[in-house]
Amino acid sequence: MEVEKFSYDNQIVKQFVIASVLFAVVGMLVGLFIALQLYIPELNFGIQYITFGRIRPLHTNAVIFAFVGNLIFAGIYYSLQRVCKARMWNDKLSQFHFWGWQIIILAAAVSLPLGITTSKEYAELEWPIDIMIAIVWLAFGANMFGTIIKRREKHMYVAVWFYIATFVTVTVLHVVNSIELPAGILKSYPVYAGVQDALVQWWYGHNAVAFFLTTPYLGLMYYFLPKAANRPVYSYRLSILHFWSLIFLYIWAGPHHLLYSALPDWAQSLGTVFSVMLIAPSWGGMLNGFLTLRGAWDSVRDNPVLKFLVVAIAAYGMATFEGPMLSLKNVNAISHFTDWTIAHVHIGALGWNGMLSFGILYWMIPKMWGTKLYSKKMANIHFWITTLGIIFYAVPMYWAGVTQALMWKQFTPLGVLQYPNFLETTLEIIPLHVIRSFGGLLYFAGLFLLVYNLIKTAKQGRFIKNEEAEAAPYTIEADKLKRGMIHHWLEKRPVKFALLSLIVISIGGLVEMVPTFLIKSNIPTIASVKPFTPLELQGRDIYIREGCVSCHSQLVRPFRSETERYGEYSKAGEYVYDHPFLWGSKRTGPDLQRVGGKYSNLWHYLHLEDPRQMSPGSIMPRYPWLLTQTLDTSTTPSKIRTMRSLGVPYEKDYDKYANQDLIKQANTITEDLINNGAPAEPDKEIIALIAYLQRLGTDIKVNQEAGK
Amino acid sequence: MLSEHFSKIEGVGIFPVISLIVFFLFFVVTIVWVFRLDKKYLSRMENLPLESSLENNPTGVSSHNNSEMKDEVNQ
Numbered sequence: 001m002e003v004e005k006f007s008y009d010n011q012i013v014k015q016f017v018i019a020s021v022l023f024a025v026v027g028m029l030v031g032l033f034i035a036l037q038l039y040i041p042e043l044n045f046g047i048q049y050i051t052f053g054r055i056r057p058l059h060t061n062a063v064i065f066a067f068v069g070n071l072i073f074a075g076i077y078y079s080l081q082r083v084c085k086a087r088m089w090n091d092k093l094s095q096f097h098f099w100g101w102q103i104i105i106l107a108a109a110v111s112l113p114l115g116i117t118t119s120k121e122y123a124e125l126e127w128p129i130d131i132m133i134a135i136v137w138l139a140f141g142a143n144m145f146g147t148i149i150k151r152r153e154k155h156m157y158v159a160v161w162f163y164i165a166t167f168v169t170v171t172v173l174h175v176v177n178s179i180e181l182p183a184g185i186l187k188s189y190p191v192y193a194g195v196q197d198a199l200v201q202w203w204y205g206h207n208a209v210a211f212f213l214t215t216p217y218l219g220l221m222y223y224f225l226p227k228a229a230n231r232p233v234y235s236y237r238l239s240i241l242h243f244w245s246l247i248f249l250y251i252w253a254g255p256h257h258l259l260y261s262a263l264p265d266w267a268q269s270l271g272t273v274f275s276v277m278l279i280a281p282s283w284g285g286m287l288n289g290f291l292t293l294r295g296a297w298d299s300v301r302d303n304p305v306l307k308f309l310v311v312a313i314a315a316y317g318m319a320t321f322e323g324p325m326l327s328l329k330n331v332n333a334i335s336h337f338t339d340w341t342i343a344h345v346h347i348g349a350l351g352w353n354g355m356l357s358f359g360i361l362y363w364m365i366p367k368m369w370g371t372k373l374y375s376k377k378m379a380n381i382h383f384w385i386t387t388l389g390i391i392f393y394a395v396p397m398y399w400a401g402v403t404q405a406l407m408w409k410q411f412t413p414l415g416v417l418q419y420p421n422f423l424e425t426t427l428e429i430i431p432l433h434v435i436r437s438f439g440g441l442l443y444f445a446g447l448f449l450l451v452y453n454l455i456k457t458a459k460q461g462r463f464i465k466n467e468e469a470e471a472a473p474y475t476i477e478a479d480k481l482k483r484g485m486i487h488h489w490l491e492k493r494p495v496k497f498a499l500l501s502l503i504v505i506s507i508g509g510l511v512e513m514v515p516t517f518l519i520k521s522n523i524p525t526i527a528s529v530k531p532f533t534p535l536e537l538q539g540r541d542i543y544i545r546e547g548c549v550s551c552h553s554q555l556v557r558p559f560r561s562e563t564e565r566y567g568e569y570s571k572a573g574e575y576v577y578d579h580p581f582l583w584g585s586k587r588t589g590p591d592l593q594r595v596g597g598k599y600s601n602l603w604h605y606l607h608l609e610d611p612r613q614m615s616p617g618s619i620m621p622r623y624p625w626l627l628t629q630t631l632d633t634s635t636t637p638s639k640i641r642t643m644r645s646l647g648v649p650y651e652k653d654y655d656k657y658a659n660q661d662l663i664k665q666a667n668t669i670t671e672d673l674i675n676n677g678a679p680a681e682p683d684k685e686i687i688a689l690i691a692y693l694q695r696l697g698t699d700i701k702v703n704q705e706a707g708k
Numbered sequence: 709m710l711s712e713h714f715s716k717i718e719g720v721g722i723f724p725v726i727s728l729i730v731f732f733l734f735f736v737v738t739i740v741w742v743f744r745l746d747k748k749y750l751s752r753m754e755n756l757p758l759e760s761s762l763e764n765n766p767t768g769v770s771s772h773n774n775s776e777m778k779d780e781v782n783q
Contacts, residue, residue: 079757082757153756157757158753222757226754226757226758227757231758236753240742240745241739274727274731277731504734507730508727511726511727
């Protein structure tokens with residue numbers, strides 16, 4: 001058959017590589033900065049835009065979607081062309097994808113510090129950006145499928161399956177989790193409330209980790225590891241099994257983020273069972289990676305690329321063993337809301353994603369510039385600094401996590417909490433946080449060795465913009481279909497393959513969510529639970545804007561240690577008007593579900609002005625701007641209308657006079673503050689926030705009093 | 709709220725059981741199918757990334773024969 005000449009597009013790979021490395025530096029710098037703020041709260045310099053609550057999402061988004069995201073695209077664009085023996089379908093679409101993605105990142109970098117956020121973890125971006133993400137993501141998918149369809153290679157290599165599953169699943173996740181009703185150009189409320197919102201969010205959150213941080217990277221592993229080791233993958237059979245069981249199982253495991261929460265028990269158990277089962281495919285993949293190097297371990301010693309890949313795969317194995325363990329209810333009872341979770345995700349992020357990225361970069365850049373790596377020695381030093389960085393990061397955080405849990409749960413022989421003041425537990429772990437930031441600093445410093453080494457490598461070579469290649473064209477007629485070869489058949493039909501992947505991932509999601517949506521009895525309603533007043537609603541949006549949820553949970557679990565500390569445990573029915581839910585995932589500060597009525601208005605006023613006035617040693621940032629900024633009440637009517645269309649039972653036309661109620665309530669609070677000597681003004685933002693905080697968890701108290 | 713538009717369904721406890729059975733069947737079918745795969749196909753796929761780039765072999769023809777590799781390892 002005649003051989004066709006064509007070329008691979010390296011230009012687009014180069015662009016994504018540069019963006020990835022650039023945002024790695026930015027994302028990790030922000031990470032280091034907020035790690036320091038956790039023990040030096042003054043480090044926000046009194047500027048609201050760089051306060052912890054607002055820039056923590058900037059760190060997570062930058063690392064996940066900018067650093068890792070751009071590297072995924074770089075790796076896919078490099079490997080997909082080569083295993084398909086075809087140039088990317090459309091160069092213009094590639095460019096649209098690239099620039100579109102960077103604009104989204106830019107929009108995130110501007111909007112998050114401004115406090116424009118949905119507050120849902122890893123899905124903080126507001127609805128206009130959500131739409132941009134959907135468009136750019138679909139462009140990427142079209143380009144990928146176009147390339148697969150016009151490929152010259154009969155079969156789709158396993159890496160490509162992982163890419164397809166990534167595309168399909170992330171599309172579903174993004175759409176389902178972003179169904180929200182705009183209440184303004186940069187403000188929206190999710191259609192889900194409370195428990196349902198939590199379930200959807202953690203179905204998303206868990207699977208964002210699975211299908212954005214894991215499956216694409218597994219695809220990259222299946223391509224770049226054999227390339228770097230110059231030997232085929234250990235078992236192709238195992239990779240097929242790995243793929244199908246992984247994508248089938250992963251989607252079920254989301255509820256393990258909500259153990260002991262107000263989520264129905266059966267859904268929690270389902271999450272646990274499937275999480276434990278996930279060990280099998282994950283470790284199958286890890287072993288497949290390690291065994292690919294069988295007989296080649298000697299080359300790991302002097303090949304920095306392989307070193308990075310090996311540690312990455314080891315971190316994958318550790319994280320995927322730890323994950324299922326953390327989803328056991330008795331382990332989760334200890335680990336949840338503590339720094340243990342932070343340690344766990346960083347084994348994944350720094351170890352698996354970071355190390356695999358660095359390995360791929362050290363391999364790919366010399367290839368694309370037609371040269372050798374500038375300095376192997378420097379890459380080796382980078383490897384050791386990075387490895388040490390991970391250890392210095394993770395060990396103190398595990399320690400801190402266990403310390404927190406033990407102190408939170410410790411009772412004296414008399415049966416009262418040994419550490420009733422939450423602050424004690426925070427101060428105890430500060431030295432560990434100091435060591436953690438040192439680990440982060442090491443990892444961050446290593447990044448500069450990578451940047452320098454890669455720039456030097458590029459300078460000594462010449463960039464091959466279009467890499468010449470040749471291959472025979474592939475036609476379906478030229479291929480005789482063998483009997484019993486279902487997968488061959490499937491592989492030749494990428495669109496059907498994608499559909500099957502969609503079905504496989506949908507089963508888990510549907511089984512979990514449909515019952516919760518269908519059955520009223522899953523969320524018992526509580527008569528005394530009433531919608532927020534307009535002022536409380538505005539206050540809640542300030543709570544969301546400032547990212548309070550980054551450090552404060554609103555979920556009291558049914559443990560004696562928690563009910564003693566915070567009060568009655570949380571009921572599903574209490575959250576029916578919470579669009580969005582604000583349960584949080586970490587307690588750097590205490591839970592706030594029952595904070596309403598616990599302190600005076602004056603206490604909150606002074607505490608928000610400077611937390612150390614009320615709690616000496618507190619690491620909470622100051623919020624002086626809340627005292628001076630005027631509350632924007634022009635948004636009240638549209639917010640009320642949006643809530644009404646979401647089913648919150650405000651009276652008809654309430655939006656027209658909601659602001660009257662708002663002013664009345666604000667005046668009452670202000671009066672109380674003035675009577676107690678605070679120079680409060682009724683139109684300031686702090687009044688709304690105090691109103692919201694004083695409301696939190698009180699509906700149930702009303703209920704109990706009425707019951708008596 | 710969405711749930712208000714639907715009515716109650718019975719026997720929610722069966723959901724996890726069904727799920728487990730569905731996955732188990734899925735897994736068994738996948739295993740059977742994986743082991744019935746053609747060896748030639750597997751070997752071709754294993755070597756696909758290694759042959760597809762010109763930097764390894766400018767002719768575009770595979771120089772990595774799987775059985776050779778295995779022999780190397782055994783030695």
